[in-house]
Amino acid sequence: DKGRVLICSGDPKGFLYTTETCSEFELTLEWKYPRDEDGNSGVLVYTQDEPRIWPTSMQVQLHQPKVGSVFPSGDATSDQSSELANDLARPVNTWNEGKIISRGGRLSVEVNGRKAGEVTGAKPSTGSIALQSEGSVVHFRRIRLRKIRAVKPVATPESVSRP
Numbered sequence: 419d420k421g422r423v424l425i426c427s428g429d430p431k432g433f434l435y436t437t438e439t440c441s442e443f444e445l446t447l448e449w450k451y452p453r454d455e456d457g458n459s460g461v462l463v464y465t466q467d468e469p470r471i472w473p474t475s476m477q478v479q480l481h482q483p484k485v486g487s488v489f490p491s492g493d494a495t496s497d498q499s500s501e502l503a504n505d506l507a508r509p510v511n512t513w514n515e516g517k518i519i520s521r522g523g524r525l526s527v528e529v530n531g532r533k534a535g536e537v538t539g540a541k542p543s544t545g546s547i548a549l550q551s552e553g554s555v556v557h558f559r560r561i562r563l564r565k566i567r568a569v570k571p572v573a574t575p576e577s578v579s580r581p
Contacts, residue, residue: 424558426459426551433473435465435548442566445518445547449480449558452511457482457554461518462491463525464545475548476540478518478527480556482507485514486527486534494542496523500535513559521566 451457462475474492485507489499506529508514517528523543527534
């Protein structure tokens with residue numbers, strides 16, 4: 419059993435988002451474009467509650483020729499953007515695997531087991547997670563969200579004060 423598949427028709431343009439906000443997490447998912455060599459969608463991370471296209475968020479690009487790129491959208495900012503033209507995507511009608519890790523405003527992306535885009539200093543660094551409808555038929559499956567506990571600094575022997 420391959421599980422359930424979420425099918426997005428690509429029209430109208432918009433997004434489906436979580437009602438819960440997230441900041442420290444690992445998101446894994448699979449997607450494919452059944453027919454479109456220029457298929458376009460994305461994962462919007464740290465999405466703000468704005469009724470507009472496109473809302474303030476960091477976009478992880480699922481556009482077939484630039485998959486894995488990361489850049490600010492709306493009023494979001496980051497220390498850099500990570501725009502890639504690459505060959506990370508598998509052929510049309512083949513499932514792709516993605517992993518997005520968020521820690522302290524740093525987003526790291528892997529596509530099909532290979533390192534893709536990464537940005538730091540994302541603002542905002544918390545919000546909903548959204549799947550984008552951007553004109554292409556796209557299928558999603560095996561969407562998993564795992565929250566990561568914020569890492570607290572560990573006291574080292576040098577930092578412990580002694581009486």
